[in-house]
Amino acid sequence: MTALLIRDLRLAMRAGGGFGLGLAFFLLVAVLVPLGVGPEAATLGRIAPGILWVGALLACLLSLDRIFALDYEDGSLELLAAAPIPLEGVVAVKALAHWLVTGLPLTLVAPGLALLLNLPAQGYGWLVLSLALGTPALSVIGAFGAALVVGVKRGGLLLSLLVLPLYVPTLIFGAEVVKRGAAGLEVGAPLALLAAITMGAVALLPFAAAAAVRVNLR
Amino acid sequence: MTALLIRDLRLAMRAGGGFGLGLAFFLLVAVLVPLGVGPEAATLGRIAPGILWVGALLACLLSLDRIFALDYEDGSLELLAAAPIPLEGVVAVKALAHWLVTGLPLTLVAPGLALLLNLPAQGYGWLVLSLALGTPALSVIGAFGAALVVGVKRGGLLLSLLVLPLYVPTLIFGAEVVKRGAAGLEVGAPLALLAAITMGAVALLPFAAAAAVRVNLR
Amino acid sequence: MPAPLFAPAYFGYGWGMEMVVQDLAVARGGVTVLEGVGFALASGRALIVRGPNGVGKTTLLRTLAGLQPVAAGRISLPPDSLTYAAHADGLKAVLTVRENLTFWAEIHGTGAVEGALRAMNMAQLADRRAADLSAGQKRRLGLARLLVTGRTVWLMDEPTVSLDVASVGMFVAMVRAHLAQGGVAVIATHIDLGLEEAEVLDLTPFKARPSLARDGFDEAFA
Amino acid sequence: MPAPLFAPAYFGYGWGMEMVVQDLAVARGGVTVLEGVGFALASGRALIVRGPNGVGKTTLLRTLAGLQPVAAGRISLPPDSLTYAAHADGLKAVLTVRENLTFWAEIHGTGAVEGALRAMNMAQLADRRAADLSAGQKRRLGLARLLVTGRTVWLMDEPTVSLDVASVGMFVAMVRAHLAQGGVAVIATHIDLGLEEAEVLDLTPFKARPSLARDGFDEAFA
Amino acid sequence: MSIWEYANPKKFMQASAWALPWMIGLTVLCLGVGLVWGFFFTPDDYKQGSTVKIIYLHVPAAMMAINAWGMMLVTSLIWIVRRHHVSALAAKAAAPVGLTFTLIALVTGALWGQPMWGTWWAWDPRLTSFLILALFYFGYLALWAAIEDPDTAADLTSILCLVGSVFALLSRYAVNFWNQGLHQGASLSLDKKENVSDVFWVPLVICMVGFVMLFVTLVLMRTRTEIRARRLAALLARERVA
Numbered sequence A, B: 001m002t003a004l005l006i007r008d009l010r011l012a013m014r015a016g017g018g019f020g021l022g023l024a025f026f027l028l029v030a031v032l033v034p035l036g037v038g039p040e041a042a043t044l045g046r047i048a049p050g051i052l053w054v055g056a057l058l059a060c061l062l063s064l065d066r067i068f069a070l071d072y073e074d075g076s077l078e079l080l081a082a083a084p085i086p087l088e089g090v091v092a093v094k095a096l097a098h099w100l101v102t103g104l105p106l107t108l109v110a111p112g113l114a115l116l117l118n119l120p121a122q123g124y125g126w127l128v129l130s131l132a133l134g135t136p137a138l139s140v141i142g143a144f145g146a147a148l149v150v151g152v153k154r155g156g157l158l159l160s161l162l163v164l165p166l167y168v169p170t171l172i173f174g175a176e177v178v179k180r181g182a183a184g185l186e187v188g189a190p191l192a193l194l195a196a197i198t199m200g201a202v203a204l205l206p207f208a209a210a211a212a213v214r215v216n217l218r
Numbered sequence C, D: 001m002p003a004p005l006f007a008p009a010y011f012g013y014g015w016g017m018e019m020v021v022q023d024l025a026v027a028r029g030g031v032t033v034l035e036g037v038g039f040a041l042a043s044g045r046a047l048i049v050r051g052p053n054g055v056g057k058t059t060l061l062r063t064l065a066g067l068q069p070v071a072a073g074r075i076s077l078p079p080d081s082l083t084y085a086a087h088a089d090g091l092k093a094v095l096t097v098r099e100n101l102t103f104w105a106e107i108h109g110t111g112a113v114e115g116a117l118r119a120m121n122m123a124q125l126a127d128r129r130a131a132d133l134s135a136g137q138k139r140r141l142g143l144a145r146l147l148v149t150g151r152t153v154w155l156m157d158e159p160t161v162s163l164d165v166a167s168v169g170m171f172v173a174m175v176r177a178h179l180a181q182g183g184v185a186v187i188a189t190h191i192d193l194g195l196e197e198a199e200v201l202d203l204t205p206f207k208a209r210p211s212l213a214r215d216g217f218d219e220a221f222a
Numbered sequence E: 001m002s003i004w005e006y007a008n009p010k011k012f013m014q015a016s017a018w019a020l021p022w023m024i025g026l027t028v029l030c031l032g033v034g035l036v037w038g039f040f041f042t043p044d045d046y047k048q049g050s051t052v053k054i055i056y057l058h059v060p061a062a063m064m065a066i067n068a069w070g071m072m073l074v075t076s077l078i079w080i081v082r083r084h085h086v087s088a089l090a091a092k093a094a095a096p097v098g099l100t101f102t103l104i105a106l107v108t109g110a111l112w113g114q115p116m117w118g119t120w121w122a123w124d125p126r127l128t129s130f131l132i133l134a135l136f137y138f139g140y141l142a143l144w145a146a147i148e149d150p151d152t153a154a155d156l157t158s159i160l161c162l163v164g165s166v167f168a169l170l171s172r173y174a175v176n177f178w179n180q181g182l183h184q185g186a187s188l189s190l191d192k193k194e195n196v197s198d199v200f201w202v203p204l205v206i207c208m209v210g211f212v213m214l215f216v217t218l219v220l221m222r223t224r225t226e227i228r229a230r231r232l233a234a235l236l237a238r239e240r241v242a
């Protein structure tokens, strides 16, 4: 297990492993949207929570296909399935690795980008909190999606298609938290729901994902 | 040449070829943003041009890595490079194929999504026109980026990092056209600039891309 | 070479265990390719699977490995006892030879890396990235992986591809040592390994008559 | 089999052409692996490259194919005359066998698909998706590709991998026919093809002494 | 004796080894004088207060950030045309330095913007195009990092640098077209303008010179490191085959 985690992290760090690229993409979205939408600070401030969450979500999305596809192509996945560790565990560990490489950094840099989008000052704390609560769900759900398309060559696009709808609840509640926080309203309800979704996903989805992997292997 | 075009289109149509997925992604972005930003028609209408263009741009982006990577992995690219057709031509054809599979459909469905984002009525025509003019540039620039990272395994994320900055001018002018069109202002200048960028990219980038492919093959 | 050196600490080994296959039918792409295949392997025995291209060797091995559903018949062998070595070796190009082996050793809870390296004479390549290996060296690494799994039943699909004569010899020696410890090996190959003691199974007679398709789905609709 | 059948309309063939390699040094990963390699092939001749794993066969072939820079020495052969067949066969899994071959035939402006199919006895598999082929069948398809390129110089890296005896025979016959039309073939292999008339080049003596590295950069820096 | 001789790594190492101490000295001198003078011996601006002193970091940094990319463009061209490894490595060495300057300009700018414009960030054309420049730096570095074979990486990054420069310029104008902002124009451009009095002007120029020196020094050092690293890799690979 730890061996697997260490290997995945190491692979992410090595050349072409794509660590930090998620961040860059996040940054890019935060820059492109104003370029498209226009510079008025007021408008930007209003849409900032939504855009930031969508950006984080997409950044997560783009790195999903690495979770299983690489291991599938070089046969590691078959061997892991045959190894004396539960496949559910493998899935969970890989999702964790993905979060450490993507979700966590995203959460940490988010305030910087919020600056670019003129997010109202009191929104920052909620932004970080909501991301910290929400991104684990993104990674786990993403792992599930990746497990579904693991057989498909370069299934990146298909993957995003499958996963995005599953991201909707997380997105809505996450963005809601930030929006209310920024407006100074109370955020208890959406925050609780966000946490609930994450818990549920982390608790249950690994089993579904493992099942999907098994199907794809035979 | 035509043989190559036909093959690429056929591959795109076959299972896992990812035709139409770009569309679906476009749709998803157009749906997610309102979910994140909130339903106020006024706000949405104001940001619609920008969001639609950013969405089209990302949808285009996600299918880029298929342009060369698949052919590289199975050795086709080496053989094509050795074949009695100029590599520049190969690149151009592949970019064209990508546009036919991605850019063109995006342009056609854009009005439908504009509806979701309540784009002001007089903006529709300009939206279609600007996309029709702009998306070819997206495909060619994308092909260039794909050529740069063709050696990198699963370089999707790196690819987007390289390509998005190159998309900036196209995005700005494209969105500008729609914004002004929707506001009923005159759009001559941005439209002309958009066209100019596309022409330039289509005329010059294939050579740069071919050079990059050659470097990656040796 | 001295067996204990690279024997994965005798992990999971035990005399007398057996692999029994009865009246097995295997299908690929909904088409039954082989049927009525049967054999029994006592521990310490090896089976060489032969047959022309496309007869169904790979399909059979994948089925035995549990990577494909069984179309018909029975396979019985102790749980968690087998490992499968196909063309895809489960190696990470950016990791070094040792890192690759260590990973699999830890996953299987054995620590026989050094021994495995020596067995396949990869010792001096140990710190080379797998990407920088030649085809044959990669293959040798893939075979060394078998040793660190500590499994008793080895299923190998054309293991000697792109190995030179010397390496083939090394491979045979490795298999012999494995058998000597009560292991079992099933090897699909086209060349003559010079592994005389092994039983040989030619699949040609088991070729399925295309007429009948075996797996449930087709049956239901035939 | 009758040569004309699958001869790509004699496209680009011409007697007397030659491939000359002089004092060639090839490098991989910035390290010179072979040096002083030299040979000359008259049209109609074949060269079999031998050597232990990791001596540098693949590197040599890739360099000859122009897929790697030459570290030193000269390679001279007519332009646009060669094609290279490695393990990656440039086949699309989702396309059928015929579609795959037709594509390459059109790219090279030859129309020898049917002949090629027959030559490698793929005729009855012609409408099967490449994904549904067995390892050996895939390989045969990859070799058939050589025929539709209509090139005169064939560079082949371990072409007989996972081919059964019959197919190897077919392959040799195909090479013979190619030579008979004035073609040239360079084959890196570990097994004995039974292609007696071919010259054999063992690379072992050309192994580069690690002391000196050839490519400009190291010189400047060591 | 042409300048190209210094493209030979050995020659370059010797020359740079000789030049470095002087460069370091000059850098420390200029920056020391310029910054101290600027920070402590200039009066507070009547409307900006002491925040005006950020200018001594902000302007030179921003300037060098842009020039660094220009230098990378030149060295990339040299690599493509004349295949001098040192040139390619110099480009590689310059990128992180340029990025750092970019970030310094961004941060100082933001710090300055807060008192001046009442906001940390505004989508002013100059700021925007500068941010895009930062993105180009990121992409360039990421490409270097992603590709193993050094020569391949050098070629590809050079191509990217060429194409990227064109698009960076395009973006600059696109952004101008897109929004006209509140950032200072070339109010301090080298022909000195009336609105800035000499008391600010002189130390600023010294700081600019200092930043140029600093850039050259850092690039020299990093290039030497790159060369050593490259040589080390060559030796290691060689003993691997042995």
Ligand code: HEM
Pocket (backbone or CB within 6 Å): E055, E058, E059, E062, E063, E064, E066, E105, E106, E107, E108, E109, E110, E112, E113, E114, E116, E117, E120, E121, E126, E127, E130, E131, E183, E184, E185, E186, E187, E188, E189
């Ligand atoms: C994040 C915010 C900012 C960024 C990214 C930024 C960026 C830049 C850039 C790129 C330059 C051009 C340097 C050159 O062309 O040589 C520049 C120059 C300058 N900036 Fe800023 N700036 C920012 C904020 C500010 C603020 C708030 C002020 C003060 C009101 C300011 C005052 C100046 C001045 C006076 C110059 C020199 C003008 C010239 O001579 O070209 N900047 N800045």
Ligand SMILES: Nc1ncnc2c1ncn2[C@@H]1O[C@H](COP(=O)(O)OP(=O)(O)OP(=O)(O)O)[C@@H](O)[C@H]1O
Pocket (backbone or CB within 6 Å): C028, C029, C030, C031, C033, C051, C052, C053, C054, C055, C056, C057, C058, C059, C060, D131, D132, D133, D134, D135, D136, D137, D162
């Ligand atoms: N989807 C499919 N539909 C029909 N037949 C298929 C399908 N996929 C594979 N086959 C056939 O199944 C047979 C068994 O393939 P398999 O790979 O097991 O052969 P093999 O013995 O391993 O051959 P080789 O020695 O070349 O590896 C082959 O003849 C192949 O053509």
Ligand SMILES: Nc1ncnc2c1ncn2[C@@H]1O[C@H](COP(=O)(O)OP(=O)(O)OP(=O)(O)O)[C@@H](O)[C@H]1O
Pocket (backbone or CB within 6 Å): C131, C132, C133, C134, C135, C136, C137, C162, D028, D029, D030, D031, D033, D051, D052, D053, D054, D055, D056, D057, D058, D059, D060, E237, E240, E241
């Ligand atoms: N990046 C590298 N650095 C150092 N040595 C390398 C690197 N990449 C490959 N090599 C070595 O170069 C040698 C030549 O490899 P090559 O693939 O040409 O051998 P080969 O003759 O094809 O072997 P095989 O018969 O196994 O295919 C091998 O010994 C390999 O270890």
Ligand SMILES: [Mg+2]
Pocket (backbone or CB within 6 Å): C057, C058, C059, C157, D134, D135, D136
């Ligand atoms: Mg097989």
Ligand SMILES: [Mg+2]
Pocket (backbone or CB within 6 Å): C134, C135, C136, D057, D058, D059, D157
């Ligand atoms: Mg080889």
